[in-house]
Amino acid sequence: MGSDTSAQDQTVSEAGEFGLIQRVTSGRAQPASTLLGPGDDAAVLAASDGRVVATTDVLVEQVHFRLAWSTPHQVGRKAVAVNLSDLAAMGAVPTGLLVGLGCPPETPTSVVDELSAGMWEEAQRVGAGLIGGDMVSAPALTISITALGDLQGRTPVTRSGACPGDVVAVAGRLGWAAAGLAVLGRGFRSPVAVVGAQRVPEPPYAAGPLAADAGATSMIDTSDGLLADLGHIAEASQVGIDLRDELIEVPQRLTEVASALGADARHWVLTGGEDQALAATFPSDQPLPEGWRAVGAVVEGGGVTVDGAAYEGSSGWEHWR
Numbered sequence: 001m002g003s004d005t006s007a008q009d010q011t012v013s014e015a016g017e018f019g020l021i022q023r024v025t026s027g028r029a030q031p032a033s034t035l036l037g038p039g040d041d042a043a044v045l046a047a048s049d050g051r052v053v054a055t056t057d058v059l060v061e062q063v064h065f066r067l068a069w070s071t072p073h074q075v076g077r078k079a080v081a082v083n084l085s086d087l088a089a090m091g092a093v094p095t096g097l098l099v100g101l102g103c104p105p106e107t108p109t110s111v112v113d114e115l116s117a118g119m120w121e122e123a124q125r126v127g128a129g130l131i132g133g134d135m136v137s138a139p140a141l142t143i144s145i146t147a148l149g150d151l152q153g154r155t156p157v158t159r160s161g162a163c164p165g166d167v168v169a170v171a172g173r174l175g176w177a178a179a180g181l182a183v184l185g186r187g188f189r190s191p192v193a194v195v196g197a198q199r200v201p202e203p204p205y206a207a208g209p210l211a212a213d214a215g216a217t218s219m220i221d222t223s224d225g226l227l228a229d230l231g232h233i234a235e236a237s238q239v240g241i242d243l244r245d246e247l248i249e250v251p252q253r254l255t256e257v258a259s260a261l262g263a264d265a266r267h268w269v270l271t272g273g274e275d276q277a278l279a280a281t282f283p284s285d286q287p288l289p290e291g292w293r294a295v296g297a298v299v300e301g302g303g304v305t306v307d308g309a310a311y312e313g314s315s316g317w318e319h320w321r
Contacts, residue, residue, distance in 0.1 A: 005022065005059075009108040010108070010109045011107060012106075012108075012135075013105035013137075014109075020109070021038065023113055025039075031095070031128060033150070034096060037132070043250045045148060045270040046095075049153060052075075053087055056083070056147075057086070058258075059084050059139075060140060061141040065108040067111075069198075070217075072122075073117055075115060076115040076143075080097060080122035080147075081122055081144045081201045085203035085208075085223070086147065087147055087208070088205050089208055090156045091154045091208055091211065091219070092209070093152055094126045094150075096148045097148070098148075099119065099132075099145050100134050100144035101142070101282065102137065102141070102143075103137070103141045104139060112157075125205070151197050154212045155214065159237065160233075160236040162234070163298060164239055164273055166218075166283060166297065167283075169231065169281070169295060171278045172204040172278055173208065173275045174281060175269035175276045176193075176197035176272075177272060178275075179197070180196065180197045182261055182263055194257055195255070202220070202303070203275075203277070205290070208278055210290065211282070211292065214286060214287075216281065220280075221278055222276065223273050223276060224277070226271070230243075230304045238302070239300065240299040240306070241304045241305070242308060243296035244306075246295075249293070250269055254269070264304060
């Protein structure tokens with residue numbers, strides 16, 4: 001179901017703030033980690049590790065999503081996924097999410113219903129719950145989510161621990177969301193698998209804690225593109241990263257789509273964001289954990305290269321550009 005609604009559908013201004021909160025929370029089961037859920041001034045979440053990992057992302061209509069391209073349910077899933085992947089990149093397991101929602105007063109309540117259903121669906125994939133938030137009037141549909149996670153005794157994996165000689169590896173899909181964006185931008189709605197990757201990412205949530213347990217020295221999610229985000233690791237760790245072209249997998253489906261559009265599938269894989277894949281570095285004397293594949297090495301120096309040479313063109317997404 002998309003954002004089209006019947007004439008009888010109630011708007012958010014008619015439902016009111018507390019009516020909307022009731023629609024979002026009613027009948028939803030919270031995980032055991034939620035000690036006190038929605039309904040008070042603040043929620044209470046168990047923190048058995050003694051530490052809480054926190055991250056926030058904001059999605060704005062026409063910038064990060066379009067309801068002409070995605071259903072509200074898909075947008076809800078995506079809004080949660082982009083946050084949960086950040087927790088995975090620290091080696092944490094998600095526990096709860098706080099949701100801030102801004103929308104125009106004439107927004108149909110069915111849009112909020114679908115958004116919240118998508119959020120709950122994605123959160124429940126990892127055993128987390130929507131534990132609270134806020135709703136306000138805004139000129140455009142805006143979703144702000146703060147995700148909280150549990151390290152379960154692990155040391156958090158940061159961007160600053162990569163060492164020369166480490167193996168660079170990735171987990172998850174690369175280039176699919178960028179290909180989907182290119183397809184949608186041309187006015188097409190297929191191939192379904194490619195377009196679906198833009199609408200709803202599929203982060204490898206379990207791969208983050210696995211990497212932490214396997215001794216990953218640094219890790220990041222690739223929301224801005226592989227080259228751009230590896231650049232953050234290189235800068236924070238004061239090292240260079242060299243990707244090997246023969247290790248960069250370009251799926252046949254993306255090659256076919258790129259051929260039809262006159263585009264470059266390899267460019268999508270190297271620079272396309274929004275797949276929410278994970279990239280990490282590992283000691284070279286340790287086997288890579290399940291789901292991870294090598295794509296290069298950490299070297300002396302700085303920056304990110306491909307086969308020893310700087311990549312020509314944009315390396316990925318930049319805000320305000």
